[in-house]
Amino acid sequence: MKTSSPTFQPLYLQIKGLVERALEAGEWGPGAAIPAEVALAARFGVSQGTVRKAIGALADENLLVRKQGKGTFVATHTEERASNFRFLRVRRNDGQTEYPGSRLIDLRRARAGAETARRLGIRVGDHVFVLRRVLDLASHPAVLDDITLPAVLFAGLTRARYAAYPGSTYGFFEQVFGVRMLRAEERLTAVAADAVSAGLLDVEPGAPLLAVDRVSFTYGDRPVEVRRGLCATRHVHYWNALA
Amino acid sequence: MKTSSPTFQPLYLQIKGLVERALEAGEWGPGAAIPAEVALAARFGVSQGTVRKAIGALADENLLVRKQGKGTFVATHTEERASNFRFLRVRRNDGQTEYPGSRLIDLRRARAGAETARRLGIRVGDHVFVLRRVLDLASHPAVLDDITLPAVLFAGLTRARYAAYPGSTYGFFEQVFGVRMLRAEERLTAVAADAVSAGLLDVEPGAPLLAVDRVSFTYGDRPVEVRRGLCATRHVHYWNALA
DNA sequence: CAGTGGTCTAGACCACATC
DNA sequence: ATGTGGTCTAGACCACTGG
Numbered sequence: 001m002k003t004s005s006p007t008f009q010p011l012y013l014q015i016k017g018l019v020e021r022a023l024e025a026g027e028w029g030p031g032a033a034i035p036a037e038v039a040l041a042a043r044f045g046v047s048q049g050t051v052r053k054a055i056g057a058l059a060d061e062n063l064l065v066r067k068q069g070k071g072t073f074v075a076t077h078t079e080e081r082a083s084n085f086r087f088l089r090v091r092r093n094d095g096q097t098e099y100p101g102s103r104l105i106d107l108r109r110a111r112a113g114a115e116t117a118r119r120l121g122i123r124v125g126d127h128v129f130v131l132r133r134v135l136d137l138a139s140h141p142a143v144l145d146d147i148t149l150p151a152v153l154f155a156g157l158t159r160a161r162y163a164a165y166p167g168s169t170y171g172f173f174e175q176v177f178g179v180r181m182l183r184a185e186e187r188l189t190a191v192a193a194d195a196v197s198a199g200l201l202d203v204e205p206g207a208p209l210l211a212v213d214r215v216s217f218t219y220g221d222r223p224v225e226v227r228r229g230l231c232a233t234r235h236v237h238y239w240n241a242l243a
Numbered sequence: 244m245k246t247s248s249p250t251f252q253p254l255y256l257q258i259k260g261l262v263e264r265a266l267e268a269g270e271w272g273p274g275a276a277i278p279a280e281v282a283l284a285a286r287f288g289v290s291q292g293t294v295r296k297a298i299g300a301l302a303d304e305n306l307l308v309r310k311q312g313k314g315t316f317v318a319t320h321t322e323e324r325a326s327n328f329r330f331l332r333v334r335r336n337d338g339q340t341e342y343p344g345s346r347l348i349d350l351r352r353a354r355a356g357a358e359t360a361r362r363l364g365i366r367v368g369d370h371v372f373v374l375r376r377v378l379d380l381a382s383h384p385a386v387l388d389d390i391t392l393p394a395v396l397f398a399g400l401t402r403a404r405y406a407a408y409p410g411s412t413y414g415f416f417e418q419v420f421g422v423r424m425l426r427a428e429e430r431l432t433a434v435a436a437d438a439v440s441a442g443l444l445d446v447e448p449g450a451p452l453l454a455v456d457r458v459s460f461t462y463g464d465r466p467v468e469v470r471r472g473l474c475a476t477r478h479v480h481y482w483n484a485l486a
Numbered sequence: 487c488a489g490t491g492g493t494c495t496a497g498a499c500c501a502c503a504t505c
Numbered sequence: 506a507t508g509t510g511g512t513c514t515a516g517a518c519c520a521c522t523g524g
Binding site for chain 2: 061186187188191207208210231232237239240241242
């Protein structure tokens with residue numbers, strides 16, 4: 001079953017698209033096992049090898065996780081304790097691996113300004129949630145996050161529900177609101193601490209801070225989170241690998 | 244030709260290792276084409292599919308570059324004009340793609356201190372080169388780089404030769420000294436500009452700067468460059484993708 | 487045209503996890 | 506023992522490049 005045309009697209013990419021759509025439609029929930037390769041091959045009428053390539057591509061994009069002998073599973077932000085460092089680039093300088101504690105400072109409804117609306121792909125004036133929190137690492141306040149979310153996707157978000165959730169924030173979003181963060185883009189700059197940030201991060205006003213501006217995307221590359229993190233880099237740093 | 248053992252290693256990984264060693268030995272120079280897959284398959288006594296997997300893994304690590312219809316080539320830092328942004332994460336805020344101009348400030352021989360020696364895997368007191376330069380972007384000084392190199396690997400490095408080379412620094416290292424940078428690790432922090440940095444970057448002393456500490460690795464994960472970049476993030480930022 | 491990498495298949499077998 | 510993903514093979518054919 002081949003399709004030849006001027007705009008050639010390999011069969012395995014078509015299969016990949018089908019699996020991707022099934023994932024987006026929620027055919028298999030986060031953490032669940034998808035059907036075995038042979039089963040998918042039968043379902044799509046292609047060979048196992050072709051399904052393998054499609055699944056491999058999705059695994060490379062961290063949408064799926066393969067586990068030899070067990071199956072292939074829908075990636076999840078919960079129980080990702082190990083690979084969760086994927087979206088957490090702030091590490092302790094002493095090399096110890098520690099998950100930051102999170103203190104919720106504020107959560108309020110607001111309306112999107114021009115810049116936020118543009119980055120989130122919503123209209124100016126649309127409702128958003130703005131969540132402010134402080135992450136603690138190495139017994140010090142390390143990051144002040146301001147997280148902006150389109151209200152329509154996070155209906156029912158409250159301080160209590162946020163505080164009650166035990167896992168990571170993205171695990172919370174995924175499990176409670178069905179919003180899966182798949183990738184993100186960040187811009188880093190250096191800024192001077194203002195009075196409020198300085199107070200929350202326990203530094204002097206004017207102290208240099210690492211500003212991390214993030215936009216996170218879900219299926220279809222739709223932006224669903226805008227976040228600014230201000231990081232006091234005394235006991236921590238932002239880690240990156242260039243491969 | 245299979246090898247089964249308690250410490251199981253797939254055949255394609257063994258082939259990958261063999262190709263990697265051939266690359267390190269310089270059997271095919273940077274930019275050159277390696278033998279066709281069928282030829283390599285014959286040489287190693289395996290099927291083409293196994294060679295493909297090995298080469299694919301090396302291509303994923305950016306050691307090789309595949310070009311359909313043409314062949315597979317040894318990756319190079321010269322003529323990498325497009326993918327060279329791999330090691331250049333500082334971008335203009337206005338989105339324009341521009342290659343920074345480079346001004347050599349100083350180049351001198353020195354001896355490795357404890358910290359440098361540790362990070363470069365050399366002995367304290369070993370000779371190193373310390374190269375200071377300023378990168379200009381958007382018509383402003385953007386980055387002040389201090390690059391430390393083990394002298395033994397870069398024998399003959401002079402201001403004149405550095406200045407005379409037209410391409411990227413890593414292209415220079417690769418072409419002139421045969422040192423190929425394959426990957427790098429970076430730690431980012433925010434610092435306050437001292438008098439010298441402020442002068443060179445045209446900012447006020449005490450202004451917040453983005454400090455980028457990089458260690459670059461060549462074959463065998465041997466560290467061969469330590470660099471600190473101080474970045475004034477007025478018209479530029481550090482870009483990163485979390486996938 | 488010939489040569490290259492890229493796709494797809496069918497089948498055999500291996501390693502791992504679970505029952 | 507069974508089912509899963511992982512490896513390996515052999516061969517056919519497709520898409521791209523360049524002479």
